Amino acid sequence: MQGSAARYAADTVQMQKPSSRTSQEAGQAGELVLLRSIRERAGQGFPLRRLAASGVRLGIGDDCALLRPRAGEELAVTTDLSIEGRHFRLGWHPPQSVGHRTLARGLSDLAAMGARPVAAFLSLGLPRELTLASASGKAWVELFMDGLMALAHLHGVPLAGGDLAESPVAIADIVLTGAVPRGKAMLRSGARPGDLIYVTGSLGGAAAELALLGGAPELFATRTAASGASPHLYPQPRLAQGLWLRKRGLASAAMDLSDGISTDLSHLCQASGVAAEMDAAAVPLGASATLDQALHGGEDYELLFTAPEAARIPRRIAGISVSRIGRILAPKSGESNVMLRTDGCPKPLKPQGWEHFSEG
């Protein structure tokens, strides 16, 4: 949190100034307490020695954090915005799940490049009631931080800064920084005709779980990060798999699957200037998932990658299955850049991922 409490007050002094301010203690009662709690949480399990090893020379508390990648490394940066009512529902998602998913989205982008995480930065906008202790004890924001920090510890990612403000709706913007040897990051743009297409894990499980939970929202609270596979509430970013692929230089292109493969593969093809054909029977279906959910559901946070036919891609990478699902083709003009082969017959597969601001 840059600038300790200072950063959290900028710009609002004249617009919302409280009518009375009687003492420094009163001013510290609100945001400073929350800030200190977040700083303490961020520090737990991340002593200075561990921060330095990750590449964080200066964390929370000054105007900026300072990152020092190792010699020969470049820095990967990604940001992901999560908004109440759009990316999660307060009445459905446990706060721990919202925190977990916020961080998972950013980590998944690092995984796609084959980067090792360096540090996360979190900007939180929260209605006041989410910062107050509830009847059951902890404030929503504390449980949110529980979920976020549990995943941060799992992957050794320190929280090195951020911002905090009151907001009419809950929003969380996560910034992830990662390091990768110069020129070695996996990109979307390297796929070539003849390359084979692979995915990690299985697809559609997140959509299937949300469909199940949405029918009985009381079920949301029964699932935790520890209680087993829960691909919608607690997706697992594939950092180990991304690192494995990047270190061996096997993948010609890679990205993460956030919007559904019908949309994501189309974007990979666009970035690489190629087309693709997928085999419907080869798509690995998640628990209870339909083919439609696997193709268009999104939020699986698996890796999609391509590799030359000669590359030896194992069936499992770091404990997660890998499936070959199709092949890269020469670019085609005037039609969909992704074909889906069902019962031997290829048909255009239209991207059906969600687009904000569309008229559809």
Place this chain on the structure above:
Amino acid sequence: MQGSAARYAADTVQMQKPSSRTSQEAGQAGELVLLRSIRERAGQGFPLRRLAASGVRLGIGDDCALLRPRAGEELAVTTDLSIEGRHFRLGWHPPQSVGHRTLARGLSDLAAMGARPVAAFLSLGLPRELTLASASGKAWVELFMDGLMALAHLHGVPLAGGDLAESPVAIADIVLTGAVPRGKAMLRSGARPGDLIYVTGSLGGAAAELALLGGAPELFATRTAASGASPHLYPQPRLAQGLWLRKRGLASAAMDLSDGISTDLSHLCQASGVAAEMDAAAVPLGASATLDQALHGGEDYELLFTAPEAARIPRRIAGISVSRIGRILAPKSGESNVMLRTDGCPKPLKPQGWEHFSEG
């Protein structure tokens, strides 16, 4: 914008899926068009050669951006959240001012460390109506980008990524990355008893301008970045002054003035483990500003720094005046860490900057 359009759809597929999706074109009608417009704006004036010189090896369009600081540099990272109704009002602030202020807040943090800007990342959450062209022509978001990119060009800062989502209120989270030679960043924690305290420019001007405009909101629209000093609507981050100080190693501590010097100087003292005494008569007042606005108003985005008495600090740095306003003292226990001397008599100065979530 990481992941081109893909990043803008993540997580919302099942929660807000449109009832019909008839063609790729329909899906592209909304967010993709807006995204392309932002990408085009981000690219204008920033050819690849210029991006590479700044340290951006890969900008908008993949899962992450890639930054490559020069040998011997470390990376400064800061995030600042701006929320409609808290940091700006749609009915008051011209969209160009909101864009300008969003970027200025982040640049000011880089200035405080003495970092040169490398790249900005922007996460935008917007109500749909702000993305649609208005009767007068451009959409709100386009005018917002006009203001943001004008300041970005002024300081040579490319926009290298971000995220975009629909939101019930307008929010903008800006991430700034900058580079600074290893171990040379100016910190808040270096002030020592006997050091003198300086500020750039003048204080309270932003608060005075807002007080004036708030009384006649129709005046907001009459001011532009080009129409002269407008410290509230178009604050000028002190990047050149921060760089000048850092290169010469003159400052023992530095930070930016975002919350009002009564709060900010207290934070600097806390970080340095010292106390301070300010001379009320020496505080440089902005146009029409009262001493109260200069001490507590905030949003001036000037630099506050300290230097040993022997350091030769000029009266102007890169065209901006520098004022000596006080002295660092040994730490005091049990009372305010900042004293204000008025007519020869020192009294405790309580921090009166805004704190979110306080009960005040």
